[in-house]
Amino acid sequence: MDVLWEAATPLSVRAVSGLLTDRDLAHTTVMTVLDRLAKKGFARRERSGRAWHYRAAESREAYVTELMLSALDQTADRQAALARFARSVSGTEAEALLRALGALGEAAGG
Amino acid sequence: MSAAVVILAAVATGCVLSASALAHARWPRRSPAAAILLWQGIGLGWGLAAVGTLLGIGAAGYGPGVATATLSRVAGIAAHWPMRPELSLMAALRLLCLAAGLALLLVLCWILVAASATVLRARQRQRMLLDLLAHGDPKVPGALVVDHPAAAAYCLPGLRSAIVVSAGALALLDDHELAAVLAHERAHLRERHDLVLLPFAALLRAFRWAAVARMAQRAVALLIEMHADDRALRSRPARELATALLRVGAAGGGVPSGALAAADVTADGDVTARVIRILRPAPGLCPAARVLAGLTATGAVAIPVLLLVLPLR
Numbered sequence: 001m002d003v004l005w006e007a008a009t010p011l012s013v014r015a016v017s018g019l020l021t022d023r024d025l026a027h028t029t030v031m032t033v034l035d036r037l038a039k040k041g042f043a044r045r046e047r048s049g050r051a052w053h054y055r056a057a058e059s060r061e062a063y064v065t066e067l068m069l070s071a072l073d074q075t076a077d078r079q080a081a082l083a084r085f086a087r088s089v090s091g092t093e094a095e096a097l098l099r100a101l102g103a104l105g106e107a108a109g110g
Numbered sequence: 111m112s113a114a115v116v117i118l119a120a121v122a123t124g125c126v127l128s129a130s131a132l133a134h135a136r137w138p139r140r141s142p143a144a145a146i147l148l149w150q151g152i153g154l155g156w157g158l159a160a161v162g163t164l165l166g167i168g169a170a171g172y173g174p175g176v177a178t179a180t181l182s183r184v185a186g187i188a189a190h191w192p193m194r195p196e197l198s199l200m201a202a203l204r205l206l207c208l209a210a211g212l213a214l215l216l217v218l219c220w221i222l223v224a225a226s227a228t229v230l231r232a233r234q235r236q237r238m239l240l241d242l243l244a245h246g247d248p249k250v251p252g253a254l255v256v257d258h259p260a261a262a263a264y265c266l267p268g269l270r271s272a273i274v275v276s277a278g279a280l281a282l283l284d285d286h287e288l289a290a291v292l293a294h295e296r297a298h299l300r301e302r303h304d305l306v307l308l309p310f311a312a313l314l315r316a317f318r319w320a321a322v323a324r325m326a327q328r329a330v331a332l333l334i335e336m337h338a339d340d341r342a343l344r345s346r347p348a349r350e351l352a353t354a355l356l357r358v359g360a361a362g363g364g365v366p367s368g369a370l371a372a373a374d375v376t377a378d379g380d381v382t383a384r385v386i387r388i389l390r391p392a393p394g395l396c397p398a399a400r401v402l403a404g405l406t407a408t409g410a411v412a413i414p415v416l417l418l419v420l421p422l423r
Contacts, residue, residue, distance in 0.1 A: 040238060042238075060243065063239055063242065063243055064243055064256060064257060064258050066239065067236065067240070067243060067256055067258075068256065068258045068260055068262060068276065070232060070235070070236065071236070071264050071274065072260070072262055084262065084263070085262075085263035085264060085291055085294060085295065085354075085358055086263075086354075086355045086356075086358040086359040086381050086384075094356040094357070094360030094381075097352075097356055097382070098353060098356050098357070098360075101349065101352065101356075
Protein backbone atom coordinates (compact mmCIF):
# COMPACT_ATOMS: atom_id res chain seq x y z
CA MET A 1 0.00 0.00 0.00
CA ASP A 2 2.89 2.35 0.77
CA VAL A 3 4.13 1.84 -2.76
CA LEU A 4 0.75 2.81 -4.20
CA TRP A 5 0.58 5.90 -2.01
CA GLU A 6 3.98 7.08 -3.12
CA ALA A 7 3.42 6.46 -6.80
CA ALA A 8 2.08 9.30 -8.90
CA THR A 9 0.51 7.09 -11.53
CA PRO A 10 -1.34 3.77 -11.44
CA LEU A 11 1.06 0.84 -11.20
CA SER A 12 0.98 -2.60 -12.73
CA VAL A 13 1.53 -5.68 -10.57
CA ARG A 14 5.00 -6.05 -12.08
CA ALA A 15 5.87 -2.45 -11.22
CA VAL A 16 4.73 -2.91 -7.61
CA SER A 17 6.84 -6.08 -7.34
CA GLY A 18 9.77 -4.18 -8.73
CA LEU A 19 9.42 -1.42 -6.15
CA LEU A 20 9.21 -3.91 -3.28
CA THR A 21 12.85 -4.79 -3.67
CA ASP A 22 13.50 -5.14 0.04
CA ARG A 23 11.10 -8.06 0.22
CA ASP A 24 11.43 -11.05 -2.05
CA LEU A 25 7.78 -11.56 -2.98
CA ALA A 26 6.40 -13.79 -5.70
CA HIS A 27 4.52 -12.10 -8.51
CA THR A 28 1.33 -14.01 -7.57
CA THR A 29 1.60 -12.90 -3.92
CA VAL A 30 1.72 -9.26 -4.93
CA MET A 31 -1.20 -9.86 -7.29
CA THR A 32 -3.27 -11.44 -4.53
CA VAL A 33 -2.53 -8.62 -2.10
CA LEU A 34 -3.41 -5.95 -4.65
CA ASP A 35 -6.59 -7.80 -5.57
CA ARG A 36 -7.59 -7.94 -1.91
CA LEU A 37 -6.88 -4.23 -1.43
CA ALA A 38 -9.07 -3.50 -4.43
CA LYS A 39 -11.90 -5.66 -3.07
CA LYS A 40 -11.78 -3.84 0.25
CA GLY A 41 -11.95 -0.51 -1.52
CA PHE A 42 -8.48 0.73 -0.60
CA ALA A 43 -7.20 0.48 -4.17
CA ARG A 44 -8.84 1.20 -7.50
CA ARG A 45 -7.86 -0.75 -10.55
CA GLU A 46 -8.21 -0.09 -14.23
CA ARG A 47 -7.36 -2.21 -17.22
CA SER A 48 -4.65 -0.99 -19.53
CA GLY A 49 -3.83 -3.41 -22.27
CA ARG A 50 -3.72 -6.91 -20.82
CA ALA A 51 -2.75 -6.00 -17.27
CA TRP A 52 -4.57 -4.39 -14.35
CA HIS A 53 -3.12 -1.13 -13.08
CA TYR A 54 -3.66 -0.21 -9.43
CA ARG A 55 -3.72 3.08 -7.61
CA ALA A 56 -4.66 4.07 -4.07
CA ALA A 57 -8.33 4.99 -3.71
CA GLU A 58 -7.62 7.73 -1.16
CA SER A 59 -4.48 9.42 0.07
CA ARG A 60 -2.81 8.14 3.20
CA GLU A 61 -3.78 11.37 4.99
CA ALA A 62 -7.44 10.78 4.20
CA TYR A 63 -7.32 7.35 5.83
CA VAL A 64 -5.43 8.65 8.87
CA THR A 65 -8.07 11.36 9.26
CA GLU A 66 -10.86 8.80 9.01
CA LEU A 67 -9.16 6.61 11.60
CA MET A 68 -8.71 9.47 14.04
CA LEU A 69 -12.15 10.92 13.51
CA SER A 70 -13.87 7.66 14.24
CA ALA A 71 -11.66 7.27 17.29
CA LEU A 72 -12.40 10.75 18.61
CA ASP A 73 -16.10 10.66 17.79
CA GLN A 74 -17.91 10.81 21.10
CA THR A 75 -21.29 9.26 20.40
CA ALA A 76 -22.41 6.40 22.61
CA ASP A 77 -22.13 3.89 19.77
CA ARG A 78 -18.51 4.80 19.22
CA GLN A 79 -17.78 4.63 22.88
CA ALA A 80 -18.88 1.02 22.82
CA ALA A 81 -16.71 0.30 19.79
CA LEU A 82 -13.53 1.95 21.06
CA ALA A 83 -12.67 3.14 24.52
CA ARG A 84 -10.89 6.49 24.57
CA PHE A 85 -8.40 7.35 27.22
CA ALA A 86 -9.55 10.87 27.98
CA ARG A 87 -12.32 12.90 26.46
CA SER A 88 -11.72 16.56 25.98
CA VAL A 89 -11.48 18.81 28.97
CA SER A 90 -11.38 22.60 28.77
CA GLY A 91 -7.83 23.84 28.33
CA THR A 92 -7.91 26.37 31.16
CA GLU A 93 -9.15 23.87 33.71
CA ALA A 94 -6.57 21.26 32.68
CA GLU A 95 -3.77 23.83 32.75
CA ALA A 96 -4.73 25.00 36.23
CA LEU A 97 -4.71 21.46 37.52
CA LEU A 98 -1.44 20.64 35.77
CA ARG A 99 0.20 23.75 37.25
CA ALA A 100 -1.01 22.73 40.70
CA LEU A 101 0.42 19.27 40.16
CA GLY A 102 3.72 20.71 39.00
CA ALA A 103 3.96 22.88 42.11
CA LEU A 104 3.22 19.86 44.28
CA GLY A 105 5.90 17.85 42.53
CA GLU A 106 8.52 20.58 43.05
CA ALA A 107 7.59 20.90 46.70
CA ALA A 108 7.91 17.14 47.15
CA GLY A 109 11.16 17.01 45.17
CA GLY A 110 12.79 19.99 46.88
CA MET B 111 -54.41 -9.02 38.34
CA SER B 112 -52.15 -11.65 39.84
CA ALA B 113 -49.52 -11.03 42.48
CA ALA B 114 -46.78 -11.93 39.98
CA VAL B 115 -47.77 -9.06 37.69
CA VAL B 116 -47.89 -6.61 40.58
CA ILE B 117 -44.38 -7.62 41.69
CA LEU B 118 -43.06 -7.46 38.13
CA ALA B 119 -44.47 -3.96 37.72
CA ALA B 120 -42.92 -2.99 41.05
CA VAL B 121 -39.52 -4.34 39.99
CA ALA B 122 -39.68 -2.49 36.64
CA THR B 123 -40.59 0.78 38.37
CA GLY B 124 -38.01 0.18 41.08
CA CYS B 125 -35.29 -0.34 38.47
CA VAL B 126 -36.07 2.95 36.75
CA LEU B 127 -36.19 4.84 40.06
CA SER B 128 -32.98 3.29 41.37
CA ALA B 129 -31.26 3.95 38.04
CA SER B 130 -31.86 7.67 38.35
CA ALA B 131 -30.86 7.56 42.03
CA LEU B 132 -27.70 5.64 41.15
CA ALA B 133 -26.82 8.15 38.42
CA HIS B 134 -26.82 10.95 40.99
CA ALA B 135 -25.21 9.04 43.85
CA ARG B 136 -21.62 9.72 44.92
CA TRP B 137 -20.73 6.29 46.33
CA PRO B 138 -20.32 4.52 42.92
CA ARG B 139 -17.07 6.47 42.44
CA ARG B 140 -15.64 4.79 45.52
CA SER B 141 -16.25 1.27 44.25
CA PRO B 142 -16.76 1.38 40.48
CA ALA B 143 -16.75 -2.40 40.08
CA ALA B 144 -19.63 -2.90 42.53
CA ALA B 145 -21.57 -0.04 40.94
CA ILE B 146 -21.06 -1.44 37.43
CA LEU B 147 -22.47 -4.78 38.59
CA LEU B 148 -25.46 -2.97 40.08
CA TRP B 149 -26.06 -1.07 36.84
CA GLN B 150 -25.98 -4.30 34.88
CA GLY B 151 -28.46 -5.93 37.27
CA ILE B 152 -30.80 -2.96 37.13
CA GLY B 153 -30.62 -2.79 33.33
CA LEU B 154 -31.31 -6.46 32.74
CA GLY B 155 -33.87 -6.58 35.55
CA TRP B 156 -35.77 -3.65 34.07
CA GLY B 157 -35.97 -5.30 30.65
CA LEU B 158 -37.23 -8.60 32.06
CA ALA B 159 -39.70 -7.00 34.46
CA ALA B 160 -41.11 -4.52 31.93
CA VAL B 161 -41.66 -7.23 29.32
CA GLY B 162 -43.01 -9.56 32.03
CA THR B 163 -45.51 -7.00 33.31
CA LEU B 164 -47.03 -6.38 29.89
CA LEU B 165 -47.14 -10.08 29.02
CA GLY B 166 -48.51 -10.93 32.46
CA ILE B 167 -51.43 -8.55 32.01
CA GLY B 168 -51.98 -9.63 28.43
CA ALA B 169 -52.00 -13.34 29.09
CA ALA B 170 -53.54 -13.45 32.58
CA GLY B 171 -55.67 -16.55 33.13
CA TYR B 172 -54.17 -18.54 30.27
CA GLY B 173 -51.96 -20.75 32.37
CA PRO B 174 -49.66 -20.94 35.36
CA GLY B 175 -46.63 -18.66 35.10
CA VAL B 176 -46.24 -15.65 32.82
CA ALA B 177 -44.07 -17.42 30.23
CA THR B 178 -46.36 -20.44 29.88
CA ALA B 179 -49.48 -18.27 29.81
CA THR B 180 -48.00 -16.08 27.07
CA LEU B 181 -47.13 -19.07 24.94
CA SER B 182 -50.58 -20.61 25.29
CA ARG B 183 -52.26 -17.24 24.66
CA VAL B 184 -50.25 -16.67 21.49
CA ALA B 185 -50.93 -20.25 20.36
CA GLY B 186 -54.63 -19.69 21.06
CA ILE B 187 -54.75 -16.49 19.02
CA ALA B 188 -52.93 -18.15 16.15
CA ALA B 189 -55.35 -21.12 16.21
CA HIS B 190 -58.49 -18.96 16.14
CA TRP B 191 -57.28 -16.44 13.57
CA PRO B 192 -59.09 -14.29 12.43
CA MET B 193 -60.53 -13.32 15.76
CA ARG B 194 -64.14 -12.72 16.67
CA PRO B 195 -64.92 -9.02 16.50
CA GLU B 196 -67.13 -8.97 19.62
CA LEU B 197 -64.22 -8.21 21.98
CA SER B 198 -65.04 -6.53 25.24
CA LEU B 199 -63.06 -3.40 26.11
CA MET B 200 -61.17 -5.31 28.81
CA ALA B 201 -60.19 -8.09 26.41
CA ALA B 202 -59.05 -5.55 23.84
CA LEU B 203 -56.87 -3.78 26.39
CA ARG B 204 -55.30 -7.07 27.42
CA LEU B 205 -54.62 -7.91 23.81
CA LEU B 206 -52.93 -4.52 23.47
CA CYS B 207 -50.72 -5.26 26.49
CA LEU B 208 -49.77 -8.64 25.05
CA ALA B 209 -48.80 -7.04 21.74
CA ALA B 210 -46.86 -4.29 23.53
CA GLY B 211 -44.99 -6.84 25.64
CA LEU B 212 -43.99 -8.90 22.64
CA ALA B 213 -43.02 -5.75 20.74
CA LEU B 214 -40.82 -4.55 23.64
CA LEU B 215 -39.14 -7.95 23.83
CA LEU B 216 -38.42 -7.86 20.11
CA VAL B 217 -37.17 -4.27 20.23
CA LEU B 218 -34.80 -5.02 23.13
CA CYS B 219 -33.36 -8.07 21.38
CA TRP B 220 -33.14 -6.24 18.09
CA ILE B 221 -31.30 -3.17 19.40
CA LEU B 222 -28.72 -5.41 21.02
CA VAL B 223 -28.12 -7.27 17.76
CA ALA B 224 -28.09 -4.02 15.75
CA ALA B 225 -25.69 -2.29 18.15
CA SER B 226 -23.36 -5.30 18.14
CA ALA B 227 -23.35 -5.31 14.35
CA THR B 228 -22.59 -1.57 14.18
CA VAL B 229 -19.80 -1.91 16.70
CA LEU B 230 -18.28 -4.91 14.95
CA ARG B 231 -18.37 -3.12 11.59
CA ALA B 232 -16.72 -0.01 13.03
CA ARG B 233 -14.02 -2.15 14.64
CA GLN B 234 -13.38 -4.11 11.46
CA ARG B 235 -12.90 -0.88 9.54
CA GLN B 236 -10.55 0.41 12.25
CA ARG B 237 -8.63 -2.85 12.18
CA MET B 238 -8.19 -2.70 8.40
CA LEU B 239 -7.06 0.92 8.52
CA LEU B 240 -4.65 0.17 11.36
CA ASP B 241 -3.19 -2.74 9.41
CA LEU B 242 -2.43 -0.33 6.58
CA LEU B 243 -1.39 2.77 8.52
CA ALA B 244 -0.15 1.98 12.00
CA HIS B 245 3.32 1.01 13.08
CA GLY B 246 4.98 0.02 16.32
CA ASP B 247 7.20 2.25 18.42
CA PRO B 248 9.71 1.29 21.13
CA LYS B 249 8.32 4.04 23.39
CA VAL B 250 5.00 2.24 23.60
CA PRO B 251 5.65 -1.50 23.49
CA GLY B 252 2.64 -3.51 22.36
CA ALA B 253 0.74 -0.48 21.08
CA LEU B 254 0.18 0.81 17.55
CA VAL B 255 1.11 4.33 16.53
CA VAL B 256 -0.83 6.39 14.00
CA ASP B 257 0.87 9.44 12.53
CA HIS B 258 -1.56 12.21 13.40
CA PRO B 259 -0.79 15.41 15.30
CA ALA B 260 -3.89 15.25 17.55
CA ALA B 261 -3.32 13.67 20.94
CA ALA B 262 -5.38 10.54 21.27
CA ALA B 263 -5.09 7.16 22.89
CA TYR B 264 -7.71 4.47 22.71
CA CYS B 265 -8.17 0.77 22.62
CA LEU B 266 -9.84 -1.40 20.04
CA PRO B 267 -11.43 -4.33 21.86
CA GLY B 268 -12.18 -7.64 20.23
CA LEU B 269 -10.45 -10.86 19.36
CA ARG B 270 -7.61 -9.01 17.65
CA SER B 271 -7.48 -6.22 20.18
CA ALA B 272 -5.13 -3.27 19.92
CA ILE B 273 -4.07 -0.18 21.83
CA VAL B 274 -3.64 2.82 19.56
CA VAL B 275 -1.62 5.92 20.38
CA SER B 276 -1.40 8.89 18.03
CA ALA B 277 1.93 10.52 17.20
CA GLY B 278 0.53 13.63 18.89
CA ALA B 279 0.07 11.79 22.18
CA LEU B 280 3.50 10.21 21.82
CA ALA B 281 5.06 13.67 21.55
CA LEU B 282 2.93 15.12 24.35
CA LEU B 283 3.52 12.53 27.07
CA ASP B 284 6.70 11.39 28.73
CA ASP B 285 7.58 7.71 29.09
CA HIS B 286 6.03 7.34 32.53
CA GLU B 287 2.77 8.92 31.41
CA LEU B 288 2.68 6.68 28.36
CA ALA B 289 3.13 3.64 30.58
CA ALA B 290 0.18 4.81 32.69
CA VAL B 291 -1.96 5.23 29.55
CA LEU B 292 -1.06 1.73 28.39
CA ALA B 293 -1.86 0.24 31.80
CA HIS B 294 -5.27 1.94 31.71
CA GLU B 295 -6.06 0.72 28.19
CA ARG B 296 -4.85 -2.80 28.95
CA ALA B 297 -7.32 -2.95 31.84
CA HIS B 298 -10.15 -2.08 29.40
CA LEU B 299 -9.10 -4.85 27.05
CA ARG B 300 -8.45 -7.46 29.70
CA GLU B 301 -11.78 -6.97 31.42
CA ARG B 302 -13.79 -6.50 28.21
CA HIS B 303 -15.32 -3.23 29.34
CA ASP B 304 -16.71 -2.80 25.84
CA LEU B 305 -19.15 -5.64 26.52
CA VAL B 306 -20.31 -3.87 29.69
CA LEU B 307 -20.99 -0.66 27.79
CA LEU B 308 -22.60 -2.19 24.70
CA PRO B 309 -26.10 -2.91 26.12
CA PHE B 310 -26.30 0.58 27.61
CA ALA B 311 -25.27 2.18 24.32
CA ALA B 312 -27.89 0.04 22.57
CA LEU B 313 -30.54 1.07 25.08
CA LEU B 314 -29.70 4.73 24.56
CA ARG B 315 -29.99 4.32 20.82
CA ALA B 316 -33.48 2.87 21.15
CA PHE B 317 -34.70 5.22 23.87
CA ARG B 318 -32.94 8.43 22.94
CA TRP B 319 -35.81 10.46 24.40
CA ALA B 320 -35.51 8.84 27.82
CA ALA B 321 -33.39 10.86 30.23
CA VAL B 322 -32.76 7.78 32.34
CA ALA B 323 -31.22 5.89 29.39
CA ARG B 324 -28.85 8.81 28.78
CA MET B 325 -27.92 9.02 32.44
CA ALA B 326 -27.33 5.28 32.61
CA GLN B 327 -25.07 5.25 29.56
CA ARG B 328 -23.04 8.19 30.81
CA ALA B 329 -22.72 6.85 34.33
CA VAL B 330 -21.58 3.42 33.16
CA ALA B 331 -19.12 4.93 30.66
CA LEU B 332 -17.58 7.02 33.44
CA LEU B 333 -17.52 4.11 35.89
CA ILE B 334 -15.62 1.82 33.52
CA GLU B 335 -13.07 4.61 33.00
CA MET B 336 -12.68 4.97 36.76
CA HIS B 337 -12.39 1.24 37.14
CA ALA B 338 -9.63 1.12 34.51
CA ASP B 339 -7.94 4.04 36.33
CA ASP B 340 -7.99 1.96 39.51
CA ARG B 341 -6.43 -0.98 37.71
CA ALA B 342 -3.71 1.23 36.22
CA LEU B 343 -2.96 2.64 39.68
CA ARG B 344 -1.99 -0.83 40.86
CA SER B 345 1.17 -0.64 38.78
CA ARG B 346 1.65 3.09 38.09
CA PRO B 347 1.94 6.13 40.38
CA ALA B 348 -1.14 8.34 40.66
CA ARG B 349 0.62 11.50 39.43
CA GLU B 350 1.65 9.99 36.11
CA LEU B 351 -1.88 8.84 35.33
CA ALA B 352 -3.34 12.18 36.41
CA THR B 353 -1.00 14.31 34.32
CA ALA B 354 -1.43 11.97 31.33
CA LEU B 355 -5.21 12.38 31.60
CA LEU B 356 -5.00 16.15 31.81
CA ARG B 357 -2.55 16.51 28.94
CA VAL B 358 -4.49 14.24 26.59
CA GLY B 359 -7.79 15.75 27.70
CA ALA B 360 -6.63 19.33 27.17
CA ALA B 361 -5.19 18.56 23.74
CA GLY B 362 -8.20 16.47 22.73
CA GLY B 363 -10.01 19.29 20.98
CA GLY B 364 -7.18 20.01 18.58
CA VAL B 365 -8.33 17.92 15.66
CA PRO B 366 -8.61 19.96 12.49
CA SER B 367 -12.09 18.94 11.46
CA GLY B 368 -15.64 20.22 11.71
CA ALA B 369 -16.88 16.75 12.51
CA LEU B 370 -15.57 17.17 16.01
CA ALA B 371 -17.21 20.50 16.66
CA ALA B 372 -19.85 18.62 18.63
CA ALA B 373 -17.28 17.65 21.26
CA ASP B 374 -19.18 16.65 24.34
CA VAL B 375 -18.99 19.60 26.71
CA THR B 376 -20.41 17.59 29.58
CA ALA B 377 -17.39 15.29 29.40
CA ASP B 378 -15.46 18.21 30.86
CA GLY B 379 -16.42 17.37 34.41
CA ASP B 380 -15.77 13.69 33.80
CA VAL B 381 -12.03 14.05 33.20
CA THR B 382 -11.71 16.44 36.13
CA ALA B 383 -13.63 14.06 38.37
CA ARG B 384 -11.31 11.24 37.37
CA VAL B 385 -8.21 13.33 38.06
CA ILE B 386 -9.44 14.42 41.48
CA ARG B 387 -10.38 10.85 42.29
CA ILE B 388 -6.92 9.60 41.26
CA LEU B 389 -5.08 12.21 43.31
CA ARG B 390 -7.30 12.10 46.37
CA PRO B 391 -8.71 8.59 46.50
CA ALA B 392 -11.69 8.07 48.79
CA PRO B 393 -11.68 4.78 50.68
CA GLY B 394 -13.55 2.01 48.86
CA LEU B 395 -16.89 0.80 50.12
CA CYS B 396 -16.80 -1.65 53.00
CA PRO B 397 -17.22 -5.32 52.03
CA ALA B 398 -20.76 -5.44 53.43
CA ALA B 399 -21.88 -2.61 51.16
CA ARG B 400 -20.27 -4.26 48.16
CA VAL B 401 -22.03 -7.54 48.96
CA LEU B 402 -25.30 -5.62 49.30
CA ALA B 403 -24.78 -4.10 45.83
CA GLY B 404 -24.11 -7.57 44.43
CA LEU B 405 -27.20 -9.02 46.10
CA THR B 406 -29.37 -6.18 44.82
CA ALA B 407 -28.08 -6.74 41.29
CA THR B 408 -28.76 -10.47 41.57
CA GLY B 409 -32.22 -9.83 42.99
CA ALA B 410 -33.14 -7.36 40.25
CA VAL B 411 -32.52 -10.12 37.70
CA ALA B 412 -33.52 -13.23 39.68
CA ILE B 413 -36.92 -11.98 40.88
CA PRO B 414 -38.30 -11.26 37.37
CA VAL B 415 -36.80 -14.49 36.00
CA LEU B 416 -38.44 -16.56 38.75
CA LEU B 417 -41.78 -14.78 38.31
CA LEU B 418 -41.67 -15.37 34.57
CA VAL B 419 -40.81 -19.05 34.81
CA LEU B 420 -42.39 -20.35 38.03
CA PRO B 421 -45.97 -21.68 37.68
CA LEU B 422 -47.55 -19.04 39.90
CA ARG B 423 -51.22 -18.22 39.65
